[in-house]
Amino acid sequence: MIEIIRVREGAFNPKGNWTREQTMLAFKLYCEMPFGQLDSRNKEIIALSKMIGRTPGAVAMKCLNIASLDPKITESGRVGLGNASSLDKKIWGEAHADWEAVIAECEELLAYIHKEKKLPEPETLPIEERDFTGDVRAALVKQRVGQSFFRRAVLSSYGERCCISGVSDRRFLVASHIVPWNEDATIRLHPGNGLCLSAIHDKAFDKHLFSLTDDHRVILSKHLKNSKDDFLRQVFWVAEDKKISPPDKFAPEPSFIARHREKMIQDAI
Template sequence: MGRGKPWTREDVIIAYALYCVIPFSKVNNSNQTIKNAAAVMERSPASLKMRICNLAALDPDFLATGRAGLTSVASLDREVYAEFSSDWQRLSATAEELLGLPIFDVAEPVYNGPDRRRKKTYAEISDKQARRFFRKSVIAAYEGRCCISGMTIPQMLIASHIKPYAVSDLQTERANPANGLLLNAFYDRAFDQGLMTVLPDLTILISDQVKEVYTDERTKEWLYSIEGTKIKRPARFAPNRDLLAYHNEYVFLR
């Protein structure tokens, strides 16, 4: 199935979206998401897996980790990568529409008539879908581990926006996995409230406003002890330096 079948632009869009949301360690022929997508695309899981791996060769953040994608990169791959790597919300919406599967763990609400809850607008559906895509892609980038503590309990992990969601650009920032850090709930709250920040070189900084007031042993152990250390760099979608600078300037308490 799928042998010799030409790859279309639509196929590559699906492959790129899957590259974003599947941890690289789980990109294999037996991955259920890949198998389900391949069946819809009328391709073999091996063929789809190979295309996903090809896209790694276009990702500078992935290559910066010292790992290498496959060297055979088609011009169509480059075109799709260039088109969607700055329009994440459209990538997630387009891929899921083409595939017809809830690959980002969100399905379009069903409208059951006037006596039911009102029908959600397209914008609301798209926003929810983009949020799910963002979370799943950030989890994949960090291989499901908090970038500070290494915690792996899914219920305790949050895909935290570096530049706050409310002020992020709809097209280039809100669903951009490079605008995310995977943090456990404690560090997510501290980061969100400006009690800590991450410098462009990935070094953690704790607010003096906190250190001057709170001197209990638990705060020292859980918060102050990480100052000066670096977060774990993800396998792909490294935190954007400009977005980290925004957090340093406008969110961090000085």
């Protein structure tokens, strides 16, 4: 269970300016949905509109306003609606300073709404049955919820396809961290710290057997280049110098790519 916070009166007012609480949840939805699905007829937008007291059209417009803050969107010629408010910009900045804190706040708001409206509890990834203490279980739930957000955000950014192989079966797709989960809590949920990879590409990337150049071309480690395994040669050698398929949102952060590449180089020494 996510901790249920006390929410101030008027947090989900259907009239007037958007509140912080409403904007936070619209921001989370923007992160988790493909850009092309930000439409008032989308079932997730309709569901959120009912929860926060805004119309589906207003939620879709808010998501498109938030999109105008995403450099990947604007660099591609898509400008969203270009009417981002100061509150939109504030939340965007807060998220990029500490993604884990912002997503945790969003999950607490959702837990509050589900309780107040007597809605079914939001789904979380299962935790194996063990004799965990309350604090440990709460921490595990928080971690699983964060992982679920990261997966949705990364896969939606890449159109649910491996950015190297093009594999589109979700059973084989992984939201792969560029900077490992345990290295920096402030970026572990940053969608720009993720690549959508097939399971085998994720494993190799996690082991620093390949990395990316600054312009997102695949570079193989000497370990893969020297491999005698026919299968690995077939899978990875054809990818060398190939540019990954770009995401629709949240381009890989250059500094994160550089950190990963440097680790690959160090491992090869």
